[in-house]
Amino acid sequence: MLALVGLLIFGLLSKGDARVKVGEPIPDKRLPLLDKSGDAAIADYRGRWVLVNLWASWCTPCREEAPVLERFAQRHRRDGVTVLGINVQDNSDDALAFLRSYPTTYPQLRSIGNERSSAFGTTGVPENFLVDPHGRLALLWPGPVDDRDLEEQMIPIIEESQ
Amino acid sequence: MLPVAVLALLALATPGLAAAPQVGIADIEDEVMCPICGTLLELAYSPQAERQRVYVKRLIVEGKTKAQIKDALVAQYGREVLALPEGSGFSLSAYLIPVIAFLAAIAALTVGVLRWRRHTSQPGSTPTPPRGADAERLDADLSRYDL
Numbered sequence: 077m078l079a080l081v082g083l084l085i086f087g088l089l090s091k092g093d094a095r096v097k098v099g100e101p102i103p104d105k106r107l108p109l110l111d112k113s114g115d116a117a118i119a120d121y122r123g124r125w126v127l128v129n130l131w132a133s134w135c136t137p138c139r140e141e142a143p144v145l146e147r148f149a150q151r152h153r154r155d156g157v158t159v160l161g162i163n164v165q166d167n168s169d170d171a172l173a174f175l176r177s178y179p180t181t182y183p184q185l186r187s188i189g190n191e192r193s194s195a196f197g198t199t200g201v202p203e204n205f206l207v208d209p210h211g212r213l214a215l216l217w218p219g220p221v222d223d224r225d226l227e228e229q230m231i232p233i234i235e236e237s238q
Numbered sequence: 239m240l241p242v243a244v245l246a247l248l249a250l251a252t253p254g255l256a257a258a259p260q261v262g263i264a265d266i267e268d269e270v271m272c273p274i275c276g277t278l279l280e281l282a283y284s285p286q287a288e289r290q291r292v293y294v295k296r297l298i299v300e301g302k303t304k305a306q307i308k309d310a311l312v313a314q315y316g317r318e319v320l321a322l323p324e325g326s327g328f329s330l331s332a333y334l335i336p337v338i339a340f341l342a343a344i345a346a347l348t349v350g351v352l353r354w355r356r357h358t359s360q361p362g363s364t365p366t367p368p369r370g371a372d373a374e375r376l377d378a379d380l381s382r383y384d385l
Binding site for chain 1: 284317
């Protein structure tokens with residue numbers, strides 16, 4: 077009985093706000109690349125600004141967002157900015173098919189099930205996390221981004237710090 | 239005609255080549271979750287659920303068994319895709335606790351009934367009369383209060 081009560085209390089306590097906050101270290105984990113060509117982690121890009129994009133192939137807004145992120149990645153690659161996609165809550169075959177329709181040149185990682193979504197505390201897909209060169213969250217952007225969001229909201233944060 | 243007969247014989251001789259479905263979609267849908275929807279797959283109709291259903295159907299067509307399909311779903315969507323707890327590790331407690339609780343309740347009920355029966359079968363209405371020294375002391379006490 078005591079064990080059951082303990083489990084109940086643990087369950088209630090662990091239901092706190094799990095969302096990563098601005099200024100906090102970004103949750104990180106080494107993940108396989110979606111094309112199975114290796115693995116990577118956000119920490120591999122320490123020293124650069126990283127825009128982490130959590131997405132899924134079944135998410136309609138992700139289709140519009142992928143080309144936006146690709147343009148952003150190409151435009152700011154030389155400015156010390158990297159876009160890093162993390163495919164979540166998805167089937168890898170569907171995710172690869174998505175990338176054939178909406179090709180990206182930036183790295184794409186694969187997280188199985190809800191594991192990374194829970195670690196980031198997301199409420200859906202897509203969600204974007206701008207990570208500073210020290211691995212701390214600089215901006216959280218729930219929902220899809222467009223060109224204007226990226227240039228007017230994210231680039232000033234990056235430029236301010238330089 | 240002959241080529242057709244040869245083909246038919248070949249097909250009969252190699253049944254493994256034709257992957258016959260081992261299981262129906264309904265047998266899977268009620269045992270796995272749509273993890274994003276938070277409901278059983280059979281009750282989910284979101285885009286993610288539809289993609290998951292397509293994936294399951296593809297595995298069925300490939301002739302995979304229920305266990306193989308569940309393993310493939312876990313590999314794709316994680317353990318949260320399983321609607322039924324696993325029969326090992328901590329998840330085993332989901333099966334054991336109800337059984338233990340049931341057995342404990344049966345044991346408590348049995349002990350309770352036995353005690354109650356023992357209590358009611360005791361001849362409390364016909365007390366044994368005192369004997370020997372007790373009987374003498376009782377007589378002495380009673381005679382002291384004789385009026």
